[in-house]
Amino acid sequence: MKFKTLLGICLTALIVVQAAASTVQIGANRDNTLYQPASGGTTNSNGAGEHFFAGRTDDGYARRGLLAFNLTNFIPSDSTVTGVTLTLYLSRTKDTTEPVTLHRVLAGWGEGSSNATQEEGKGAQAVPGDATWYHRFYPTSLWATAGGVFVANASASATVNRDGAFYSWSSSAMVADVQAWLNNPGTNFGWLVKGGESVNKTAKRFDTRESTAPSQRPVLAVNFISATPVGACCVPEGSCVTVTSNQCTQLSGVYHGDNTSCTPSPCPPPIGACCLPSGDCTNATALQCNALGGTFQGNGTVCTSNLCPVILTPFVDALPVPAPLQPVTGSAGGVAYYEVPMQQMQQKLHRDLPLTTVWAYGTAFPGPLIEATVEQPVTVKWINNLRDGNGNLRTNHYLAVDTCLHGPDHHGDKPLTVVHLHGGKVAPKDDGYPEETFLPGQSRTNQYGNVQPPGTIWFHDHALGITRLNVYMGLAGLYLIRDAFENSLGLPAGANEVPLVIQDRKFRADGSLSYPAQWDEHFFGDTVIVNGKVWPYLIVNKGKYRFRVVNGSSSRSYALRLSSGATFHQIGTDAGLLEAPVPLSQLTLMPGERADLVVDFAPYASGTQLFLTNSAPTPFPGTPGVGVIPNVMKFIVTNSVGHTTSLPAALRPVPRLYESNAVTHRDFTLRKASDPCTGAQWLINDLHWDDITEFPVLGTTEVWSFINRSGVSHPMHLHLVLMQILDRQPFVVSNDVIITTGPRVPPPANEAGWKDTARADPGEIVRVIARFDGFPGRYPYHCHILEHEDHEMMRQFEVVLPPLLTGVRRAGTNVQIDFRPTTNRLHFAQRRDDLANGAWTNFTNNILGNVTNVTVTDPGAVAQPKRFYRIGLSP
Ligand code: C2O
Ligand code: CU
Ligand code: CU
Numbered sequence: 001m002k003f004k005t006l007l008g009i010c011l012t013a014l015i016v017v018q019a020a021a022s023t024v025q026i027g028a029n030r031d032n033t034l035y036q037p038a039s040g041g042t043t044n045s046n047g048a049g050e051h052f053f054a055g056r057t058d059d060g061y062a063r064r065g066l067l068a069f070n071l072t073n074f075i076p077s078d079s080t081v082t083g084v085t086l087t088l089y090l091s092r093t094k095d096t097t098e099p100v101t102l103h104r105v106l107a108g109w110g111e112g113s114s115n116a117t118q119e120e121g122k123g124a125q126a127v128p129g130d131a132t133w134y135h136r137f138y139p140t141s142l143w144a145t146a147g148g149v150f151v152a153n154a155s156a157s158a159t160v161n162r163d164g165a166f167y168s169w170s171s172s173a174m175v176a177d178v179q180a181w182l183n184n185p186g187t188n189f190g191w192l193v194k195g196g197e198s199v200n201k202t203a204k205r206f207d208t209r210e211s212t213a214p215s216q217r218p219v220l221a222v223n224f225i226s227a228t229p230v231g232a233c234c235v236p237e238g239s240c241v242t243v244t245s246n247q248c249t250q251l252s253g254v255y256h257g258d259n260t261s262c263t264p265s266p267c268p269p270p271i272g273a274c275c276l277p278s279g280d281c282t283n284a285t286a287l288q289c290n291a292l293g294g295t296f297q298g299n300g301t302v303c304t305s306n307l308c309p310v311i312l313t314p315f316v317d318a319l320p321v322p323a324p325l326q327p328v329t330g331s332a333g334g335v336a337y338y339e340v341p342m343q344q345m346q347q348k349l350h351r352d353l354p355l356t357t358v359w360a361y362g363t364a365f366p367g368p369l370i371e372a373t374v375e376q377p378v379t380v381k382w383i384n385n386l387r388d389g390n391g392n393l394r395t396n397h398y399l400a401v402d403t404c405l406h407g408p409d410h411h412g413d414k415p416l417t418v419v420h421l422h423g424g425k426v427a428p429k430d431d432g433y434p435e436e437t438f439l440p441g442q443s444r445t446n447q448y449g450n451v452q453p454p455g456t457i458w459f460h461d462h463a464l465g466i467t468r469l470n471v472y473m474g475l476a477g478l479y480l481i482r483d484a485f486e487n488s489l490g491l492p493a494g495a496n497e498v499p500l501v502i503q504d505r506k507f508r509a510d511g512s513l514s515y516p517a518q519w520d521e522h523f524f525g526d527t528v529i530v531n532g533k534v535w536p537y538l539i540v541n542k543g544k545y546r547f548r549v550v551n552g553s554s555s556r557s558y559a560l561r562l563s564s565g566a567t568f569h570q571i572g573t574d575a576g577l578l579e580a581p582v583p584l585s586q587l588t589l590m591p592g593e594r595a596d597l598v599v600d601f602a603p604y605a606s607g608t609q610l611f612l613t614n615s616a617p618t619p620f621p622g623t624p625g626v627g628v629i630p631n632v633m634k635f636i637v638t639n640s641v642g643h644t645t646s647l648p649a650a651l652r653p654v655p656r657l658y659e660s661n662a663v664t665h666r667d668f669t670l671r672k673a674s675d676p677c678t679g680a681q682w683l684i685n686d687l688h689w690d691d692i693t694e695f696p697v698l699g700t701t702e703v704w705s706f707i708n709r710s711g712v713s714h715p716m717h718l719h720l721v722l723m724q725i726l727d728r729q730p731f732v733v734s735n736d737v738i739i740t741t742g743p744r745v746p747p748p749a750n751e752a753g754w755k756d757t758a759r760a761d762p763g764e765i766v767r768v769i770a771r772f773d774g775f776p777g778r779y780p781y782h783c784h785i786l787e788h789e790d791h792e793m794m795r796q797f798e799v800v801l802p803p804l805l806t807g808v809r810r811a812g813t814n815v816q817i818d819f820r821p822t823t824n825r826l827h828f829a830q831r832r833d834d835l836a837n838g839a840w841t842n843f844t845n846n847i848l849g850n851v852t853n854v855t856v857t858d859p860g861a862v863a864q865p866k867r868f869y870r871i872g873l874s875p
Pocket of ligand 2: 420421
């Protein structure tokens with residue numbers, strides 16, 4: 001854009017000294033087309049179009065071009081004009097030979113912003129300020145005569161036929177026109193360009209000053225002899241023009257004195273941004289840039305963060321394989337206590353990329369691998385030690401924070417963090433509640449009991465409204481839970497078990513991460529990183545590898561394949577092993593989802609290069625091919641023999657959750673809504689984070705239906721629970737009513753295991769089933785597209801204690817009930833004297849939550865050996 005404008009300036013001001021006389025080439029400062037409408041037809045124009053027309057097209061109506069040039073900046077007013085030539089580029093015609101004439105226009109007219117589409121022959125609806133067949137300035141001023149007011153006798157005529165050529169007009173009448181405009185600039189309304197109007201299909205289409213090809217724009221060359229001396233003038237963008245001292249001042253140029261010449265140019269060589277092969281940007285002259293092998297971006301351009309596209313060679317860095325984190329006390333993989341600082345650090349993400357500033361858990365991004373064993377608790381002290389370049393604790397975020405969003409609207413750009421163990425079944429206080437954030441200099445200690453099936457889970461930041469920014473900076477890591485049974489299955493292990501954390505990023509030439517300052521409904525990088533390296537390679541032996549694949553991207557989904565087309569096996573889903581290995585040739589993973597894969601490299605000759613490829617469009621599911629980054633990483637097969645044991649036919653039984661056991665069914669509509677601050681937001685049931693409407697009872701099973709009424713897929717994630725996908729069903733919406741259009745289809749075999757994130761495709765209802773056990777309290781559920789989660793496709797459910805008998809005591813005035821409310825809502829207490837018979841008597845609705853061990857005072861207490869009490873949530 002900037003480039004185009006600069007060329008325009010060059011073109012309008014290219015001046016050559018001819019002894020006492022000068023020649024100036026001036027670009028048009030206005031042009032347009034008058035479209036003759038059918039009676040009652042629309043009032044069309046083409047102010048901002050790339051073309052103007054003269055003649056009749058096949059609809060039988062005339063078009064006339066208008067063209068004007070500003071002379072005063074380029075020709076001293078006391079000059080004598082000695083020659084004038086207009087040159088136009090003809091870009092489209094029916095090949096008829098027609099005279100095209102120029103007529104001096106006698107009234108002012110406008111060039112608005114109307115912009116016709118396609119070939120532009122029909123024009124576009126005029127906008128205020130446009131010239132039309134009837135209007136000088138639409139919609140206020142009319143021509144005295146429709147079709148324009150101009151001198152009937154042509155000033156010049158040229159015969160025009162083939163397209164793809166330049167045509168020129170030159171005459172003494174044109175010299176007289178230009179001299180008159182110079183003497184009296186107020187009468188300079190330019191020329192009307194008239195083609196053949198007696199038959200159809202005579203129209204000639206010429207390029208306007210808006211043409212994308214600068215060399216094809218209209219040019220008026222004027223020869224003149226000036227009484228005022230002229231001299232070389234260096235204009236800011238670097239070129240030299242020969243003008244008077246006054247005109248040079250008007251052009252903000254530096255005047256070099258009367259009669260100085262532009263040949264050779266006295267102007268310092270113009271400086272501009274130069275994109276170097278490395279992707280760096282430097283300021284240089286065009287010549288210097290060329291010598292550096294760079295691409296000059298134009299005179300006067302400046303290096304800005306996104307100017308030079310960073311082109312990185314794929315597969316030049318080895319895949320980093322994170323080693324298990326070592327605990328402070330205890331043993332790695334067992335009961336252990338870890339300390340993990342969050343640190344701002346510089347990391348090399350690609351051979352040709354300068355160091356990138358990232359936020360890491362520990363010493364590298366993505367974070368360390370934490371190994372755990374079922375029922376062996378792990379404690380982690382997460383320390384926010386984010387410091388700026390001077391070593392001071394950060395007080396603001398590294399990335400721009402959009403304060404439209406919930407969270408930053410209160411906390412601004414503070415570098416708040418909170419760590420969530422995604423897929424972990426943990427108490428609310430350990431789960432990483434998005435509002436329990438902490439600042440640099442603070443820490444939190446979380447307990448992870450590992451009372452759940454073994455699986456590929458992960459941890460990442462979850463701070464309200466800035467999760468996408470914190471994870472983009474690098475705050476994510478892997479957590480693997482194992483058990484003795486799994487260890488006995490003979491799956492590839494040790495060097496043959498490799499985590500693959502797949503993310504997308506966008507880099508600036510200086511290596512820094514690029515992320516938009518303002519929230520957008522998606523973010524897609526242009527580069528894939530695996531375990532923190534751009535398009536890495538992994539050298540593999542001839543055998544089976546177990547890959548723990550995590551899609552840790554913000555918005556990008558992946559449809560993964562091997563370039564050989566070979567079958568691989570999925571052995572586990574988000575949170576555990578499948579019942580049996582599932583052969584696949586392609587695997588789709590949305591953000592937040594994981595897959596436990598086994599790939600066998602035994603069949604390949606040593607030296608074979610295989611690629612892990614991706615074909616998922618953005619946004620997903622999208623249009624095939626659109627927004628795809630086709631490569632993920634490369635495998636190079638070596639000669640050595642690896643893990644060749646065959647895969648077990650059976651892995652681990654997945655106990656089914658049955659719909660018949662569900663006590664509650666809930667529906668969740670997923671869609672986009674408008675937002676006054678950001679333009680749009682994503683919502684669940686049109687509600688927000690603070691609207692809590694789901695209170696599953698601890699230990700009960702529920703079916704949740706996600707009804708996707710948007711055009712993109714959403715990976716829906718519930719904290720606390722492990723879920724199973726029941727089925728998916730297509731629907732249409734008619735008069736705001738959901739009408740299903742097909743049967744409920746159970747998930748494919750590779751999704752029929754423990755999930756915590758389930759894909760909901762557009763126009764589909766996905767039903768998931770889960771038991772809300774483990775802990776009472778509040779947990780988030782959300783779309784795992786981080787841009788959606790941040791605004792505001794994240795809500796919370798609250799697991800409540802069942803409204804059941806919780807204490808039985810003999811009579812007394814103070815009845816001690818062993819009850820620990822986990823919510824700050826009010827509870828009721830009821831009593832009954834016989835558990836089997838009679839009604840419950842409610843005696844208070846006002847027991848406050850958030851206290852331990854409530855003492856309920858029973859006003860009606862009597863000596864009664866069998867009095868029963870129950871407590872529940874007040875309505
Ligand atoms: Cu991985 Cu609530 O998220
Ligand atoms: Cu989670
Ligand atoms: Cu979403």
